[in-house]
Amino acid sequence: MGQQVLVLIQMTYAGKTGQVVETLGIQFCFSLPLPDLAQVISLLKENSNYHVPLVVFGHMHKEMLNGGFRNMISIGSDNTIYLNAAIVPRVKPLDLGKSRAFTVVDFMDSRVTKVVETWVLVVGEGTFKEEHILFHADTEVT
Structure with missing residues (x-):
């Protein structure tokens, strides 16, 4: 075997x-x-009674070699959301410090309601945040 x-x-x-x-x-x-x-x-x-609401992977970079950007969200026929979380680079040097990328997913009642690419820069006591909505429950915003 x-x-x-x-x-x-x-x-x-x-x-x-x-x-x-x-x-x-x-x-x-x-x-x-x-x-x-x-x-x-x-x-x-x-083999189960559970719906798969979200599949997260990170293989293909968001920015393509020939220019342009890859669609980071795909929705299956059963409403499973496939999220490519490969943001490269995940850290961007800026004049004030380094901005770091995070992908934030909000759920409600076992359902994805929002997916956001978030960049966070912490300077001293302050935090600066930039968000790009990739998905919202009623509208795909890629």
């Missing part, structure tokens, strides 16, 4: 106070070579 790999998918839901409300663990055992991410998500949907 060939080599096998156990894949554990863990989903944690936090309430409005930030306290963990529920943690779910789902295990799959795969033979090598591993299936791609789409196959794993498909198996998860087939």
Whole structure:
């Protein structure tokens, strides 16, 4: 028998106070070579009652080599949101200091309501923030 790999998918839901409300663990055992991410998500949907609201990955850079920018959000036919969080560079040197990139995702009732690319610059006691809305529950704003 060939080599096998156990894949554990863990989903944690936090309430409005930030306290963990529920943690779910789902295990799959795969033979090598591993299936791609789409196959794993498909198996998860087939073998559980849980909707996958968000898939986060970071492989392809936002800025393309030939110029322009990649679409960072894709929405599947089942409303699963696929978020490419690869912002390169994640740190930008500025005159006042370094600005750092974060991707912030808001959820409500196990549903993604907003995805924002956020740049934060901390100078002394002050914090400066620049936001680019990538997704809002009613409108895709990429």
